[in-house]
Amino acid sequence: METTTPTTDDPAFWTDIQTLRDPAYREIAPEELADLADAIHDAAGDLARRISAREHAYRAAGLPAPPGVALSGDYQLALLHVLRHADRAVDGLAGQAAKVAGHQGASYTQLGAAWGMTRQSARTKWPEAVPPRSTRQARRALPLEYADGAATINYDPEADAWWFIATAADGQYEESASDHATAQDAIAAATAFLIRHGT
Secondary structure, three states: OOOOOOOOOOOOHHHHHOOOOOOOOOOOOHHHHHHHHHHHHHHHHHHHHHHOHHHHHHHHOOOOOOHHHHHOHHHHHHHHHHHHHHHHHHHHHHHHHHHHHHHOOOOHHHHHHHHOOOHHHHHHHOOOOOOOHHHHHHOOOEEEEEOOEEEEEEEEOOOOEEEEEEEOOOOOEEEOOOOEOOHHHHHHHHHHHHHHOOO
16 A cells, blocks of 8 residues: 655645545455444444333333343334434445545546445446546646745635645745635635745
């Protein structure tokens, strides 16, 4: 895997963030999958106990619920209800991850591979995750050098706006807010900063 580790004060940091590493991840080890399953089991079980009518009856009586309560059909219905909402939460998180990855350059083939499905299925599941090629090209990080300084112009998909990070010739550093409507606006602001602090 790629081993470069730029810090936030490195002008190339955001360019690196917006560059996909290949491979993007390693496979999950069996013991890690077991830990994940245990964590989900514990979290779902905890909420199921809180909403279970049978468990509530024991709590109201000031009694601990016997371990066998979890074997009752009504408790399992409570657990199933929790897992339905967990499934929705996972699906929402997956959609967010797919959109961010897609807007940072990941293809539907890569999204599908990460989710264990085909490219076509990934496109159907997340139709807006990967923007059109023309849009992706227009939103790539843009390097800028001016007045012996350097800047990088970046697109923030969450804000749907542009921002810049710059280091001027005199050593001054600037990281703007994501409040530039277009790349040209961000370039103009970055250029003005580099000129003010140029040699």
